[in-house]
Amino acid sequence: MTYCVGMILEKGLVLMSDTRTNSGVDNISTFRKMYHWELPGERIIALMTAGNLATTQAVVSQLEERNKAPDERHNSVFDAPTMFQVAVEIGQMLRETIQTAQTENGQSGEARFTASMILAGQIKGMEPRLFMIYPEGNFIEASWDTPFFQIGETKYGRPILLRGYDRAMSFEEAVRLLMVSFDSTLKANLSVGMPLDLLVIERDQFTPLHEKRFDRDDSYFEAVSSSWGDALKHALEAMPDYEFSA
Numbered sequence: 087m088t089y090c091v092g093m094i095l096e097k098g099l100v101l102m103s104d105t106r107t108n109s110g111v112d113n114i115s116t117f118r119k120m121y122h123w124e125l126p127g128e129r130i131i132a133l134m135t136a137g138n139l140a141t142t143q144a145v146v147s148q149l150e151e152r153n154k155a156p157d158e159r160h161n162s163v164f165d166a167p168t169m170f171q172v173a174v175e176i177g178q179m180l181r182e183t184i185q186t187a188q189t190e191n192g193q194s195g196e197a198r199f200t201a202s203m204i205l206a207g208q209i210k211g212m213e214p215r216l217f218m219i220y221p222e223g224n225f226i227e228a229s230w231d232t233p234f235f236q237i238g239e240t241k242y243g244r245p246i247l248l249r250g251y252d253r254a255m256s257f258e259e260a261v262r263l264l265m266v267s268f269d270s271t272l273k274a275n276l277s278v279g280m281p282l283d284l285l286v287i288e289r290d291q292f293t294p295l296h297e298k299r300f301d302r303d304d305s306y307f308e309a310v311s312s313s314w315g316d317a318l319k320h321a322l323e324a325m326p327d328y329e330f331s332a
Contacts, residue, residue: 087277088119088238090134091264092204094216094228096253098295099206099287100260102268103134104238106279120283121146122207122294123153123163129209130292131163131172132285136237137201137221144183145176145203169215173205173225181223202237206287214289242274243267257286257295265310282307 090103103119117139122132133149135142153164166172180201187199200221208214216228218235228235234247246267255263261284271278286296300307 087275088136089240089243089268089271089275089278090119090136090204090237091234091243091247091267092132092134092206092216092218092228093234093247093251093260093264094206094214094253095233095255095257095260096289097257098289098291099132099208099214099216099285100257100264101132101134101204101206101285101287102261102264103283104268104272104278105281105283106277107139114279116279116281117143118283120285121149122285123149124293125164127210127292129164129207130287130294131169131207132205132287133176134204134206134237135201136203138187138199141180141183141187141199141201142203145179145201148179148183149176167209168212169205169207169209169217170227172207173217173219173227176203176205177219177223177225180219180221184221204235204237208287208289208292210290210292214287239271239275239278242271246270257288261286262310265307266314269307269311269314280307 088104088106093100101120105116105118107115107117120134122130124130149163163172166175180203184199202221203219205217205219216235217225219225230253233251233253236244247263250263268282280302282300284298285294288295
């Protein structure tokens with residue numbers, strides 16, 4: 087399993103993902119699930135992945151190969167005129183990759199090759215945009231009514247995001263909110279694990295404002311986790327006592 091969150095703010099975009107993959111309690115590995123490509127001054131494209139690792143790596147590898155081939159730039163995410171068209175291209179690539187795997191492995195492999203993705207980025211002269219791409223290749227776009235997307239193990243961290251999100255919040259506040267969301271998920275589900283990858287994209291700046299990997303012993307993450315746990319205990323203690331009626 088995995089956990090990835092993409093969030094859109096007035097200031098830009100914030101993305102975070104874990105790195106754990108597992109096919110059983112005794113077979114756990116670390117793989118990157120966040121990728122980005124940039125054309126300085128023109129565009130930045132970021133992608134987070136969840137689901138079958140072979141499927142997601144096949145899609146990312148195709149994107150990498152297309153971006154390295156100068157004679158095939160018409161197929162590149164660098165050449166699509168809008169973020170919508172980037173989403174269409176990646177959605178089609180994901181659908182075809184899954185269909186190919188299913189055909190080669192028969193109907194019994196249908197569920198094994200599923201995957202979903204969060205796409206984020208901005209093209210010069212346009213707004214930052216955020217999409218969630220489904221295994222079928224279709225997708226939805228974030229709005230101020232739905233300002234963040236999650237993929238993977240979403241249920242444990244979602245309540246934190248719903249209560250804490252503010253479109254006008256600073257990047258620093260957004261990172262802190264995501265840290266709490268991930269900490270809650272890590273505590274509740276062993277299939278999500280450190281390290282965590284963070285990417286911050288500021289509006290109209292077509293290169294990452296901030297990029298970092300948080301390892302298990304990261305002092306900031308430990309401080310947030312500890313502070314959040316203490317704050318919950320204090321809040322519970324401050325609530326009115328329940329009294330049993332006679």
